[in-house]
Amino acid sequence: MTVYEAVGGEKTFTRLVDTFYAEVEKDPILRPLYPDDLGPPRRHLTLFLIQYFGGPRTYLAERGHPRLRARHMAFPIDQKVRDAWVRCMRAAVESLDLPAAARDEFMRYFEEAATFLINR
Numbered sequence: 001m002t003v004y005e006a007v008g009g010e011k012t013f014t015r016l017v018d019t020f021y022a023e024v025e026k027d028p029i030l031r032p033l034y035p036d037d038l039g040p041p042r043r044h045l046t047l048f049l050i051q052y053f054g055g056p057r058t059y060l061a062e063r064g065h066p067r068l069r070a071r072h073m074a075f076p077i078d079q080k081v082r083d084a085w086v087r088c089m090r091a092a093v094e095s096l097d098l099p100a101a102a103r104d105e106f107m108r109y110f111e112e113a114a115t116f117l118i119n120r
């Protein structure tokens with residue numbers, strides 16, 4: 001079974017990303033980095049995470065290869081920005097009430113991926 005299936009499929013990722021962007025909207029460090037309309041960012045991140053955790057590969061079809069480091073170069077990500085992003089994502093992950101193993105796996109991935117994207 002994939003992680004995607006184990007955590008409940010598409011609806012879990014939709015809830016995760018909706019909660020994440022609700023946190024971003026309240027965050028004075030992160031909000032200015034995103035476009036006014038958070039609809040497209042919401043869709044991009046949802047499809048990316050679904051694909052990354054073993055679900056349908058719609059992200060690849062719509063957006064091509066993720067190339068996340070290159071795509072984030074335009075956004076100034078220092079330690080403080082990285083920590084703000086992780087804080088928003090932790091709040092979203094914790095809101096899901098996942099089994100501890102799945103929650104820890106999500107957080108380990110998000111913390112490492114966010115560190116990898118530091119570019120300033």
Ligand code: HEM
Nearest residue numbers: 033034040041044045048063075077081082085113114117
């Ligand atoms: C470290 C702090 C981060 C900041 C400040 C940040 C910021 C942004 C911004 C401003 C965008 C453009 C909005 C959009 O078009 O979606 C974006 C896109 C994206 N981010 Fe991040 N991000 C961060 C970390 C991450 C991490 C850790 C992941 C993956 C786990 C991620 C995945 C994505 C994806 C998939 C996109 C859409 C790429 C595309 O298809 O164009 N981001 N990010």
